[in-house]
Amino acid sequence: MGRIPPATVKRLCFYLHLLERLKKEGKEYVSSKELAERLDLTDTQVRRDLVYFGKMGKRGMGYEIEKLIKELRKILKIEKPRRAILIGAGNLGTALLASPFFRKRVEIVAAFDADINKVGRRIHGVPVYSDCEISRVVREMGIKIAILTTPPDVAPDIAGILINAGIQGILNFTPASIKSPPGVFIHDVDLTMELEYLSFFVEEE
């Protein structure tokens, strides 16, 4: 499998979620045309994206939903929910822990917080450790993915600890920018930025 454009990877996630909905609705096959319509893409683009990973469709029929879901989960490396840790059990962190959708798709094995009142407790079933235990837990459990929801001022330091301990992917919800050394992938999600992006397309009052 050659180099996959990031835009395609993003779309794979969309396909996967839509396919899971379609499966729940009891459908067995779906065409690139229908996928495209529901996701505001073109059918050619859907087929191009999918053909990166081999010929997965049946001419005349479309794509077998069950099979394609399996395939996409394999490609995205989420056949089993991936194990991850959460750093920062504040409002957003707690909201993620509380979300059944989120919890269904990722196995959060531990949370960390600087607040000693939270340490030792469980939040929505997830044990909370002290920040100083991050390194040990990451190493002992071989965790590769961290979700960062700390205050922004401590984020770079925490990121340093994470990377040092062997974390390879950070989902960064803080507005702080994290420098990524080679081999570590940082994916920034800035919720205010999403709003500002939207704002551009909406007339002023």
Added chain:
Amino acid sequence: MGRIPPATVKRLCFYLHLLERLKKEGKEYVSSKELAERLDLTDTQVRRDLVYFGKMGKRGMGYEIEKLIKELRKILKIEKPRRAILIGAGNLGTALLASPFFRKRVEIVAAFDADINKVGRRIHGVPVYSDCEISRVVREMGIKIAILTTPPDVAPDIAGILINAGIQGILNFTPASIKSPPGVFIHDVDLTMELEYLSFFVEEE
């Protein structure tokens, strides 16, 4: 100002946030080279993005940070924080209301929830109304932007109400897909999807 590529709009948000950090650090000018390095882009790309909106730099000097921030805020239509409503005062909704960063950048004038125990109260200073008042409030206040953090099963119905009442942009945090009629811009943010995207780039354990 011609048609701006969405990818450029996305990057404008990045520029703006970085510039605000640089301003806080006391800098007055910044070069396309430095912006590029800090955001993992090329300097040419930064200049191309900015030149869509006129010649904003000074040769030999770079870009005047203060001026460029003003300009970007104008372009993104956020000279004043935009007014928006929040639908669904659950975990994520409450986390957004609690975030000082988020609150600084958008004026959330009202929240709505189906739970009558929440209605009439205030959450982090924002009054909570019943879902059935959405239409009235949107019209009376001329709100254009809504943030959707309801359970996914009610999301399409709520979206219908919003669009009917004249909302023009929806920031959709639910995994439900909302069909956008012409003139209404839907921006989906699916936090689980962000994690799955990251997963693709991180080796399995």
Added chain:
DNA sequence: ATAAAATAGTGATTTTTTTCACAAGGTCAA
């Protein structure tokens, strides 16, 4: 005042991504 260094802006080019157009299979009803 001058030369060297820095930096924005841009035409031309290259690369990447998307779309078009259609052949090659496959389905399905009669």
Added chain:
DNA sequence: TTGACCTTGTGAAAAAAATCACTATTTTAT
């Protein structure tokens, strides 16, 4: 079995985005 109908997969073309290479300014050090 036949023929009409779908739908995938794909070479070629088009469009979009990014980069290169260079020019035009401006600053700064001497």
